[in-house]
Amino acid sequence: MATDIELSTGQHTVKWSKTGYDDLIATINVTDTGVSCVSVQNGACYSSTPPGVLIPSSFTVVGYLKASGAVTDFDSWVASKGGKDSIEYADVLEIGDAYLGFVDIGFTPNYTNVLTAGDYYLGLG
Incomplete structure (x- = not known):
């Protein structure tokens, strides 16, 4: 408009x-x-x-304009998934794909973000 x-x-x-x-x-x-x-x-x-x-x-x-509540970093991505106890396998795949540059999730995750998401999925975080 x-x-x-x-x-x-x-x-x-x-x-x-x-x-x-x-x-x-x-x-x-x-x-x-x-x-x-x-x-x-x-x-x-x-x-x-x-x-x-x-x-x-x-x-x-x-x-x-940026959408309200938009994902801009790892912490907001985790929050958008319902918190660290709610991370599912599909979420780990998603952040891995974003790390490799295949998808846009609102920020560019680093290797530590991918590993931390995996830890959350396994209940280690």
């Missing part, structure tokens, strides 16, 4: 909001020749990875 807004030259704070997603707040700078990204709260300028802001053309700003 696109929304057109007109801004004067200078620095502005822009906020994107959508149900089910974390708010995206960015600071942009508007000049006569285009828009530049100054900062993104908890995210990155010139990135399509949520939360992020891209500027694909001189006066177009695109915001990428």
Whole structure:
């Protein structure tokens, strides 16, 4: 969904909001020749990875919102599975596939994450 807004030259704070997603707040700078990204709260300028802001053309700003409760690290992945006592064999396979780069689970696990998930499955964690 696109929304057109007109801004004067200078620095502005822009906020994107959508149900089910974390708010995206960015600071942009508007000049006569285009828009530049100054900062993104908890995210990155010139990135399509949520939360992020891209500027694909001189006066177009695109915001990428992160889903609320999204998996961003090993601890949130474990929590999304119901906690360490709820890890199943399929979960160990999933994190192994993510480690190898076959699937995206919201973060890039390291070898220790894979082994720890295996320990949780075996009841050792």
